[in-house]
Structures are given as C-alpha cells and as structure tokens.
Amino acid sequence: MAHEIPAFAGMTEESMETRAGDPGAFAHFDLGRVPTPAFVVDEVAVRRNLAILADVRDRAGIKVLAALKAFSMWSLGGVMAEYLDGVCASGLYEARLGKEEYGGPNADKEIATYCAGYKAEDLPEICALSDHIIFNSPGQHERFRPILDAARAAGRRFDVGLRINPLHAEGEVAKYDPCQPHSRLGFPVNQLRPEHLDGISGLHFHSLCEQDFPPLRRTWNSLEPLISPYFNRLKWLNFGGGHHITRADYQREALIAHMREVREVSGLDLYLEPGEAVALDAGILVGEILDVMDNGMPVAITDISATCHMPDVIEAPYRPAMLGEENDGPATRLGGPSCLAGDIIGDYRIGPDPQPGQRIAFLDQAHYSMVKTNTFNGVPLPSIWLWNSDRDDLRAIRCSEYDEFKRRLS
Numbered sequence: 179m180a181h182e183i184p185a186f187a188g189m190t191e192e193s194m195e196t197r198a199g200d201p202g203a204f205a206h207f208d209l210g211r212v213p214t215p216a217f218v219v220d221e222v223a224v225r226r227n228l229a230i231l232a233d234v235r236d237r238a239g240i241k242v243l244a245a246l247k248a249f250s251m252w253s254l255g256g257v258m259a260e261y262l263d264g265v266c267a268s269g270l271y272e273a274r275l276g277k278e279e280y281g282g283p284n285a286d287k288e289i290a291t292y293c294a295g296y297k298a299e300d301l302p303e304i305c306a307l308s309d310h311i312i313f314n315s316p317g318q319h320e321r322f323r324p325i326l327d328a329a330r331a332a333g334r335r336f337d338v339g340l341r342i343n344p345l346h347a348e349g350e351v352a353k354y355d356p357c358q359p360h361s362r363l364g365f366p367v368n369q370l371r372p373e374h375l376d377g378i379s380g381l382h383f384h385s386l387c388e389q390d391f392p393p394l395r396r397t398w399n400s401l402e403p404l405i406s407p408y409f410n411r412l413k414w415l416n417f418g419g420g421h422h423i424t425r426a427d428y429q430r431e432a433l434i435a436h437m438r439e440v441r442e443v444s445g446l447d448l449y450l451e452p453g454e455a456v457a458l459d460a461g462i463l464v465g466e467i468l469d470v471m472d473n474g475m476p477v478a479i480t481d482i483s484a485t486c487h488m489p490d491v492i493e494a495p496y497r498p499a500m501l502g503e504e505n506d507g508p509a510t511r512l513g514g515p516s517c518l519a520g521d522i523i524g525d526y527r528i529g530p531d532p533q534p535g536q537r538i539a540f541l542d543q544a545h546y547s548m549v550k551t552n553t554f555n556g557v558p559l560p561s562i563w564l565w566n567s568d569r570d571d572l573r574a575i576r577c578s579e580y581d582e583f584k585r586r587l588s
C-alpha cells in the first residue's frame with residue numbers, strides 16, 4: 179500500500195487533485211533516450227484520445243473542436259485533422275496556428291475563436307480566419323459591428339456567437355471556475371435580452387474543469403430554461419471545454435444520450451471544445467537530478483522547473499504524478515534550478531539515495547504544460563519529442579536553444 183505524501187508546507191491554499199496520471203506505454207520508456215528536460219508525447223495515446231472524441235462526436239451527431247490553449251503541439255495538427263472537426267482558438271495567434279497547421283489536407287476544418295477582449299486591429303484577420311467569432315459581451319459585439327460588417331462586405335463568411343455565463347458554479351477551485359462571483363468570463367445569462375441576440379447565430383458557455391458528465395447535466399438543467407426561448411433564433415450552441423471525456427471513468431454514454439436529446443429538442447448544431455481530453459495521459463516531462471543535499475530532509479535540484487515548465491503546479495496548485503514513484507521510503511523534495519524559493523515540484527519517493535544524474539519523469543504533462551513554458555532565469559525550455567509507442571519510433575521535434583530565450587527579450 180502506498181503511503182500518501184502530504185502536500186509540502188508551501189501548498190496550503192486549496193489545491194487540485196489530478197485525476198489522470200496513467201503511465202500507459204511510458205511505463206516502458208527508457209528515460210535515458212532523450213536529453214533533459216524534454217517533453218515526450220506518445221502519438222498512439224493522442225490518437226486513442228482522438229478516436230474516443232470522434233466516436234462521441236459521431237454517435238451524438240455533434241461537432242468536436244480541439245482547444246489549442248490546452249495542447250498546441252502543431253506537428254500533430256494533421257493527426258488531429260484526421261479525427262476532429264477543427265480547433266477552437268483564444269485569439270489571433272491560435273486562430274492563425276489553426277489555419278496554418280490544423281486545416282487537414284482539404285483545409286476544410288472549422289476554427290471557432292473566442293476571446294474575452296478583442297482588439298480592433300486584430301479583428302479583420304480573425305474574421306478572415308474564423309468560422310465562428312464569439313464575443314464575451316453584447317457591448318463588445320456592438321462596438322465591433324462596423325469591423326464585422328466591413329469583413330462581410332469584403333467577402334468573409336463567419337458566424338458571430340456570444341459567450342454567456344450560466345451562473346451555475348460546478349468548479350472545485352475558484353481559480354478555474356468561470357462561474358465564480360463577479361466573473362469576467364461570459365455575459366451573465368440572467369441579463370440576456372432578445373435585443374442582445376441581434377446578429378448572433380450561436381451561444382457559447384464554458385464553465386467546467388476536468389469534470390465528468392453530471393456537472394454538465396446540472397449546468398444544462400439550470401441554463402436551458404433561460405436560453406430555450408431563443409433557440410428558434412439561433413443556429414448552434416457551443417458547450418465549451420472542461421469535459422474529461424477521454425478519462426477511463428467518464429460517463430460517455432450519458433454524454434452522448436444528453437447531446438442527442440439537446441440536439442433534438444433545440445434543433446441546433448452542437449459543439450464541444452475539449453482541450454485537456456485531447457492530450458490526457460499522452461505525454462511526460464523528463465528531467466534529471468542536478469544536485470542533492472540535506473536540509474532537514476533530502477532536497478534535490480532538478481533541471482525541471484515548476485515555475486518555468488509546469489507553472490500549474492504552483493498556480494493550481496497540484497502535485498504531478500511521477501513515473502515509477504516508489505511506494506515507500508524517504509521522500510525527497512524536488513525543485514527547479516531557478517531563484518524562486520517556491521520553485522518546488524513536491525516531495526517524491528525517488529529512492530533512499532538520490533544521486534545527480536538520476537532521471538525522473540512527471541506524468542500527464544502534454545496539456546497545459548508545453549503551452550505555458552517560459553524562460554525565467556534563462557532556464558532552457560524542454561525539447562519536444564514525438565514517440566510512437568507501437569513502433570517505438572522516437573523523433574526530436576524541437577530542440578531548446580539559446581535563441582529562444584534571447585529573441586523574446588531585447
């Protein structure tokens with residue numbers, strides 16, 4: 179029986195539990211095959227997730243877009259296009275990336291762009307790239323109508339949507355709950371009036387985080403009476419992300435039945451835009467121990483930095499699962515090479531006598547880690563590797579270089 183290691187002293191605020199952490203084929207991956215730090219993503223695991231999402235899409239009769247904010251390893255853009263209907267973007271840059279790398283061989287994939295606050299100078303290009311442009315408030319939509327009208331007059335074809343806030347909180351941690359009090363994300367649904375839907379083809383809501391189906395059902399039950407009077411004026415509804423659809427215990431049949439029912443009752447096209455579910459348990463972050471000392475407990479410096487490479491560890495906070503962590507024995511506190519006192523990953527059982535040069539790997543790091551890396555303290559970015567666990571084919575996709583640090587500064 180593994181003994182739980184308590185969160186370290188700095189982790190006193192409300193913290194998240196990660197529900198993924200299945201090593202899958204990584205249980206047999208030799209950590210010595212890559213320089214460190216390195217993200218290694220298993221294409222087979224990504225395809226397994228995509229196949230599940232495509233199956234849900236087909237049986238529910240909906241569309242599924244991949245949220246680039248969670249996982250933008252664009253070398254897999256063609257693979258994603260084989261399965262899904264397109265991507266959702268958080269603004270101009272992700273919309274561009276979607277168009278350039280995720281369009282599929284016929285360049286016919288959809289791009290839905292939602293941004294809490296657009297800039298006038300970005301909108302013409304966003305109109306050219308996007309199939310759906312989703313606004314955060316009727317006020318913003320109204321202000322930018324002339325730009326939208328000009329884009330249409332120039333031949334651009336896109337739908338305009340409005341993100342609503344269902345005002346129904348299901349989040350376990352306020353930081354990740356768009357329905358927290360005074361939230362800036364989405365127009366409060368209790369303020370929605372018919373005139374706000376002038377020029378609007380769809381409603382969008384996103385209020386879940388790593389959740390199973392029942393929170394979605396409860397959200398829908400509270401939201402539906404407020405928006406159903408508008409169904410006959412709309413073309414589509416977008417149910418956002420936060421659905422942990424590819425997790426083994428997710429109630430997928432219930433989700434499929436629910437989406438079919440909503441589609442029949444509303445007569446609208448339905449969208450889901452999961453991010454995390456696309457890359458769940460599909461990648462690891464490999465690192466190396468650089469030094470070990472004792473300060474009341476074994477303390478090790480690693481070339482993985484929480485603040486630079488896995489900022490959610492500090493932000494959420496959460497304790498990432500470690501590949502092959504031992505069940506018993508003394509724990510070693512692991513932290514990054516940066517100057518930040520709080521650059522602590524957590525306390526892990528990595529053996530009774532941890533040594534410099536020892537390799538370690540954290541599980542489930544493909545999503546929301548690679549997209550959030552930074553070079554604070556000049557800490558190198560992890561290189562990125564694509565592994566096909568079926569063929570045991572390992573390819574370097576990007577190697578970290580000094581230039582990446584320098585060109586972001588001046």
Ligand SMILES: Cc1ncc(COP(=O)(O)O)c(C=O)c1O
Pocket residue numbers: 245247248266292384386387388418419420421451452453454455
């Ligand atoms: C608007 C929107 N759509 C989709 C997502 C993807 O969510 P997840 O990665 O939790 O599935 C997010 C995440 O924050 C989001 O804000």
